[in-house]
Amino acid sequence: MSERLRSERGFTLVETMMTGLVALIILGGLTGWIHAVANTNRETEYQRLELDSVRDAKSQLMREVRFASAIYPLEAQDDREIVFWLDEDDSGGTAPGDGELITWRIDDAGRLVRTVDDTLTATRAEGIVPGASSITYDASAGTVTIHLVVDRDPEDPDPSQHQFTGSVTVRNVVVPGA
Secondary structure, three states, X not given: OHHHHHHOOOOOHHHHHHHHHXXXXXXXHHHHHHHHHHHHHHHHHHHHHHHHHHHHHHHHHHHHHHOOOEEEXXXXXXXXXXXXXXXXXXXXXXXXXXXXXXXXXXXXOOOEEEEEOOEEEEEEEOOEOOOOXXXXXXXXOOEEEEEEEEEOOOOOOOOOEEEEEEEEEOOOOOOOOO
């Protein structure tokens, strides 16, 4: 009977330790995988938010240009700046000089910035490639074309660039000096 009890005693200490070790290895692998998935998800969400900010800024710029009362010709700004009058606060002015002087500019740091009456109001988007992006005004057609190239990681040797392009016809435009 004692032989029968010995054979039914259960697992040995070595067997239990080996099972625990295998379980820890599997759990460690799963933890690493979950961490990698979470990081990828966080990075993807960050990139989506950044691209959404560029898309929203482009849309706001196009809306404002559409209702501008005067657009100033681009002179020596390397097609990275546009200046126009806009009645932003609805004070009722429609002539050049009425309303607020709005400037949109792509700066050398890759930011799309907006100023009102020469006061910086906000950086609307970041990650823009200054040399590849432009804001151009065609006075003969009365259109503004916005082309923004976004590079999420400029130091990445294999860049992932996104392009946002839009064109808008200006309503009520008066070109100062023309």
